Structure formats: C-alpha cells, structure tokens
Amino acid sequence: MRFLLLLTLLLPATPFGLNDTHKVAGRWTTIDDQSGKAKSVVEITIAGGRLSGRIVDLADKTKLGRLCDQCPGDRKDKPIVGLEVIRDMHADGDQWSGGTILDPETGKIYDCKLWLEDGKLKVRGYVAFFYRTQTWVKGKG
Numbered sequence: 001m002r003f004l005l006l007l008t009l010l011l012p013a014t015p016f017g018l019n020d021t022h023k024v025a026g027r028w029t030t031i032d033d034q035s036g037k038a039k040s041v042v043e044i045t046i047a048g049g050r051l052s053g054r055i056v057d058l059a060d061k062t063k064l065g066r067l068c069d070q071c072p073g074d075r076k077d078k079p080i081v082g083l084e085v086i087r088d089m090h091a092d093g094d095q096w097s098g099g100t101i102l103d104p105e106t107g108k109i110y111d112c113k114l115w116l117e118d119g120k121l122k123v124r125g126y127v128a129f130f131y132r133t134q135t136w137v138k139g140k141g
Contacts, residue, residue, distance in 0.1 A: 028136040051096050053086030070107025101125045
C-alpha cells in the first residue's frame with residue numbers, strides 16, 4: 001500500500017506526468033510582429049521549476065557580434081547572442097507567468113506571460129494592461 005501511495009505522489013514528477021507547460025522547452029524562432037520575418041532563435045530551458053530563455057542565433061548575421069548597449073543591469077554591454085531575455089517564469093496552470101522579458105533592441109524589460117496555442121508559442125510582454133503578443137514557431141537554429 002505504501003508503494004502505491006509513493007508511486008502516486010511521484011508520478012506527476014515523471015515525464016509521463018508532465019503537462020503541456022513543459023512542452024515550451026526547446027528552441028523557438030522569434031517572428032517580428034511588424035514584418036512577419038524571423039528575427040532570432042531563443043532557447044527556452046526549465047530548471048528548478050523556473051523557465052528562462054536565451055538568444056542562441058540571429059537571423060541577421062551582420063548583428064552577430066552586437067552588444068546590448070541599451071540593456072540595464074547585469075546584461076548591459078553583453079553580446080546579444082547568449083543573452084538571457086526571459087527570466088524567472090513559473091508555471092501557472094497552462095501558461096508561464098511571473099517573470100520578465102527583455103527587448104534587446106530597446107533595453108526595455110516587460111512583465112511576461114507565455115503559453116502554447118496550436119503548436120506555437122505565444123509570448124506576451126506587458127506593462128499594466130498595455131501589451132504586445134508575438135507568435136514564435138518551434139525549431140530552427
């Protein structure tokens with residue numbers, strides 16, 4: 001009986017018990033919401049129940065050596081490739097929230113939510129009730 005109870009408690013921690021929130025891990029191609037063109041590849045990882053994302057490639061290869069001169073704090077003057085742009089997200093039902101996303105073009109940091117919708121990642125940056133949502137696609141890079 002103890003074995004069954006222990007198995008029941010551990011099952012949600014196994015890959016078979018993971019819900020869709022863990023399917024966001026991996027590489028995602030960011031799509032510019034103005035032009036509709038690919039901008040970068042962000043690798044999303046989950047560790048200790050927290051989600052983060054780093055830029056691992058840029059579509060515009062002329063910008064590969066560019067630094068984030070507009071970024072605040074510990075990200076100031078760091079290379080864009082390798083830069084952690086999503087920080088401290090936690091699972092909240094079928095989405096991730098509570099963290100932030102950095103726009104390396106402007107250096108601005110926004111509150112962030114992300115979720116899967118039809119196999120695509122919806123990424124919303126917002127301040128109060130003003131927001132912008134991008135759609136990222138799986139793979140590439």
